[in-house]
Amino acid sequence: MSKEFTVLYFASARDATNVQSEKISLPPQSTSISLENLTILLKRRHEKLAPILENSLYAINMEYVENDDQTILVKEGDEVAVIPPVSGG
Amino acid sequence: MDKSEIQLLMVLNSRLKEENEQLKIRVKELEEKLDKQNSLLISNTHNESNSRKTCNTFDKDTDSPNLEDLTLAEYMRYGRQLILPGFGKTGQLKLKNTSMLIVGAGGLGAPAAIYLAATGVGKLGIIDHDTVEKSNLQRQIIHNESREGISKAQSAKMTIEELNSLCKCVAYEVLLDSSNALEIVKKYDIVIDATDNVATRYLLNDVCVIAGKPLVSGSALRMDGQLTVYNYKRGPCYRCLFPKPPPPESILNCADGGVLGVVTGIIGCLQALQAIKIAIENDESPNNLLIFSATSYPLFRSMKLRSKKKDCGLCGEHPFITELQDYVQFCGSGALDKSPSVKLLGYEDRIEPKTYRNLRNEGTPHVLIDVRETVQYDICSLPSSINIPLKDLPSKIEEVKKSLEAPNTPVYVICRLGNDSQHAVNILKNYLKGEVKDIIGGLYKWSLDVDPDFPIY
Ligand SMILES: [Zn+2]
Numbered sequence: 400m401s402k403e404f405t406v407l408y409f410a411s412a413r414d415a416t417n418v419q420s421e422k423i424s425l426p427p428q429s430t431s432i433s434l435e436n437l438t439i440l441l442k443r444r445h446e447k448l449a450p451i452l453e454n455s456l457y458a459i460n461m462e463y464v465e466n467d468d469q470t471i472l473v474k475e476g477d478e479v480a481v482i483p484p485v486s487g488g
Numbered sequence: 489m490d491k492s493e494i495q496l497l498m499v500l501n502s503r504l505k506e507e508n509e510q511l512k513i514r515v516k517e518l519e520e521k522l523d524k525q526n527s528l529l530i531s532n533t534h535n536e537s538n539s540r541k542t543c544n545t546f547d548k549d550t551d552s553p554n555l556e557d558l559t560l561a562e563y564m565r566y567g568r569q570l571i572l573p574g575f576g577k578t579g580q581l582k583l584k585n586t587s588m589l590i591v592g593a594g595g596l597g598a599p600a601a602i603y604l605a606a607t608g609v610g611k612l613g614i615i616d617h618d619t620v621e622k623s624n625l626q627r628q629i630i631h632n633e634s635r636e637g638i639s640k641a642q643s644a645k646m647t648i649e650e651l652n653s654l655c656k657c658v659a660y661e662v663l664l665d666s667s668n669a670l671e672i673v674k675k676y677d678i679v680i681d682a683t684d685n686v687a688t689r690y691l692l693n694d695v696c697v698i699a700g701k702p703l704v705s706g707s708a709l710r711m712d713g714q715l716t717v718y719n720y721k722r723g724p725c726y727r728c729l730f731p732k733p734p735p736p737e738s739i740l741n742c743a744d745g746g747v748l749g750v751v752t753g754i755i756g757c758l759q760a761l762q763a764i765k766i767a768i769e770n771d772e773s774p775n776n777l778l779i780f781s782a783t784s785y786p787l788f789r790s791m792k793l794r795s796k797k798k799d800c801g802l803c804g805e806h807p808f809i810t811e812l813q814d815y816v817q818f819c820g821s822g823a824l825d826k827s828p829s830v831k832l833l834g835y836e837d838r839i840e841p842k843t844y845r846n847l848r849n850e851g852t853p854h855v856l857i858d859v860r861e862t863v864q865y866d867i868c869s870l871p872s873s874i875n876i877p878l879k880d881l882p883s884k885i886e887e888v889k890k891s892l893e894a895p896n897t898p899v900y901v902i903c904r905l906g907n908d909s910q911h912a913v914n915i916l917k918n919y920l921k922g923e924v925k926d927i928i929g930g931l932y933k934w935s936l937d938v939d940p941d942f943p944i945y
Contacts, residue, residue, distance in 0.1 A: 409712065409779055409781060410709065410710075410712040410714075410781075411738075411740070413781075419784055447879075450735065450738055451738070453734075454730060454732065454733075454734040454738075456729060456730075456777075456791075458791040458792075461789060461790065461791050461792060462791070462792045463729075463777070463791055463792060463793050463794055465794075465797070480779075480789070480791065482777070482779065482791065483734075484686075484707070484714070484729075484730050484734065485707040485708065485709050485712055485713065485714045486684070486685060486686045486689060486707055486709070486734075486739060486741075487684055487707060487708055487709035487740065487741055487742045487745065487747060488592055488594055488595055488596040488597075488682055488683055488684040488706065488707055488708055488742070488752065488755075
């Protein structure tokens with residue numbers, strides 16, 4: 400069994416991926432993934448998500464994390480939310 | 489334009505003028521009524537003045553100075569909330585002494601303004617440079633059919649004054665920008681961001697940090713919404729979370745992306761609730777970003793935010809943004825470009841709707857591709873057109889080729905307004921041998937120039 404985490408997509412991120420959430424396996428033999436590598440992985444999975452990730456927020460288990468914070472690791476069972484800004488009204 | 493159309497427009501014009509005059513008279517009547525009530529309130533209780541705090545954003549000369557206690561009319565009117573534990577008379581008095589500025593009298597601002605006026609906020613400012621259009625009424629419930637064509641700020645003020653004459657309402661019929669924002673915002677205690685564009689969001693964020701006001705920010709698009717309070721309780725500002733604006737071409741607005749009225753209603757009501765909680769100083773919750781998604785379960789999720797970012801250029805430890813900027817330049821788009829018209833193609837790659845109609849009537853062999861989203865195609869479409877949404881086009885080139893009678897059969901592309909169709913022509917030109925043109929102005933212009941029975945949406 401590979402170790403998995405969940406990604407939730409909101410607003411335009413959900414439109415770009417066509418899914419509300421998905422389970423993603425951690426890279427083989429690893430127990431976590433950095434936010435930088437997560438971004439690379441998500442861009443590879445969903446081509447249309449790439450420009451949206453440039454301006455989106457990450458939350459891990461619904462707590463905001465700065466996406467350039469290198470100390471943050473996504474671990475097995477974590478729930479990562481991709482939250483792009485909504486600007487309409 | 490032919491004679492009958494001109495005549496029709498003239499009739500319409502004179503009718504609108506007449507309506508405008510009537511509305512102006514009504515505004516005057518209501519203002520007089522308000523003045524009368526205010527002076528009545530003053531005479532009722534001015535002998536009870538004691539040393540309770542009065543809010544410095546009230547203009548002492550023109551506003552009611554009766555801020556220390558509730559009047560008999562107020563006890564009766566607000567009874568249902570006065571008896572609430574955690575609100576009470578103290579809460580009501582705080583509301584009465586609070587001024588709030590609502591920026592945008594649209595889908596978010598409409599319900600926010602209605603509830604804030606009804607609940608007894610002392611002074612409400614409403615900014616909007618736009619006028620009421622029929623397509624607003626599906627969500628902007630502070631306006632109605634008789635207000636079509638008049639200023640949204642004035643229309644909102646009219647509704648508020650009919651609803652609660654105790655609430656002082658100021659309408660600003662201006663486009664908020666760097667030249668006027670600080671002066672207006674300074675006059676209010678709490679600012680409510682109910683705008684529909686990124687440039688105004690950055691402007692309001694900066695002005696609120698500079699002026700030291702909490703910014704209750706709401707947004708909504710399609711089936712989604714967000715709510716956050718910026719520059720509040722040591723929390724982040726908008727720039728802490730979103731230091732750079734999204735590229736203008738990636739931003740959908742309500743006109744292009746659509747929005748369900750009740751979604752803006754939900755977020756607007758939450759903004760009103762949040763503003764009340766700030767005003768009555770009854771807000772224990774940590775800084776958070778509330779996410780609403782009408783199609784997800786659960787409907788609401790709350791993301792906990794951190795405190796402000798140390799290196800934020802505006803509110804951080806070493807700020808370098810110390811005055812307002814040019815936000816249209818910063819964002820690459822402004823409050824006024826709702827659906828900027830694209831000019832990608834030269835005239836040789838485009839065709840007028842009327843010319844295309846002739847070609848259709850003559851039975852010239854061709855293929856018509858409609859690149860709107862399928863949900864839009866299903867609303868209305870031209871007979872014998874093929875629907876391939878723009879985003880799917882690159883992967884469907886073979887399908888297009890198969891639909892051609894001969895390799896050089898001409899292909900015409902249509903969309904709603906004539907923007908996406910130009911992108912599509914640029915894609916198709918690389919693969920097709922025959923003529924590829926887009927129909928200028930899209931189905932909108934088709935309806936105006938060729939077929940008045942074709943729906944405009
Ligand atoms: Zn900041």
